[in-house]
Amino acid sequence: MSPRRPERRSEESANAVIRAAMELCQEVGYRKLSIEGIAARAGVGKNTIYRWWPSKAAVLLDGLLSTWRVDASFPDTGDFAADIKAQMTAAARLLGDPDVLPHYRALIGEAQHDPELHQALWDRFIGHLAGAAVERIKAAQRAGQIRADADPVLVTELLYGAAYYRMLLTPRAVDAGHVSAVIDLALAGLAPSQG
Template sequence: MTGATTPARGRRRSEQTRLAILTAAYELTTEVGFPDLTIEGIAARAGAGKQTVYRWWPTKADVLLEALALKADLKVSTADQGSFDAELDAFLRDSAALMAFPGVVPVLRSLMAEAQRDADFRRRFQDGFLAKRRAALETVVERAAARGDKPAHLTAAFAADLVFGLIWYRVLATERLLGQDDITAIRRLLNEHPGEE
């Protein structure tokens, strides 16, 4: 039913308008903050009609979620680097780099906050962002397991909970960002081998 059907006739969606809306949303968020961000404001700044925004995005948070992908480099390194530790290091550096993008941290805060308020957006945020990041890190751990490189007792899911937990807690509850010392500490922690088994 809802397949990739119907090229359809009629006027096509304007890519230029789409980009203008995403850019306006991202910039406005850094200027006035997410709570004072309004669909009306986004449309006005983008030179678009309010209806145009409502047609394509259900909420302002969804606009911002898509704008994030446009503004920041969301690529994470999962390439085989030979060892678990090297791939973990690459992953952590990429994550730190992402959050160094101007405006990314406030946007991440806003999106996670909105995910607590709106159950529908929560699902879209999970699928469109959180799950992808998790999958990347879990890939690294699972490859380590296949290689016989993985510390005992460390599951992919638990490793992801730990790493993303640390990152998100820093973002949401503190002012400290992920630094080189943190990366070192995480690598040391996840690479330790208990004597047993």
């Protein structure tokens, strides 16, 4: 799922569509969100929306990406545990925002049935963060802070998987305490051998 289609002529109308989609999704939920409703709220025809986006999910993804200010870089203070805790806590704060979380959950749910959206979420958002995490893990391995034989992709999945499990499948929030506990527990098993 590519970003908005290039033949879009009116940035003002496109912004109105995105704003309408975000507002309506907040008001009625993703399941009741419709292209017709977005078009009516934005004051454009639904054919205009379909010229620019293939689906309501694509509009919502653009809306989230336009409001998120996600820094994919990881700090490197020399303390891997502190650095990853800081980055994961910041990500949890952003994604756990009550104005963001319902939209993000809806997109993740929709992506399970829409391969194009699934790929777009990876290409345009999650993949950048995961790649940055992998690079920070490799730096920690080079510095002897975690086991050199641990697969950095698997470590990323281990650490972030716990946060996504809590965010998507439980009523509990991902907060600094949760992030810290997960990382401390994981790093105990990732510590380099003392021998």
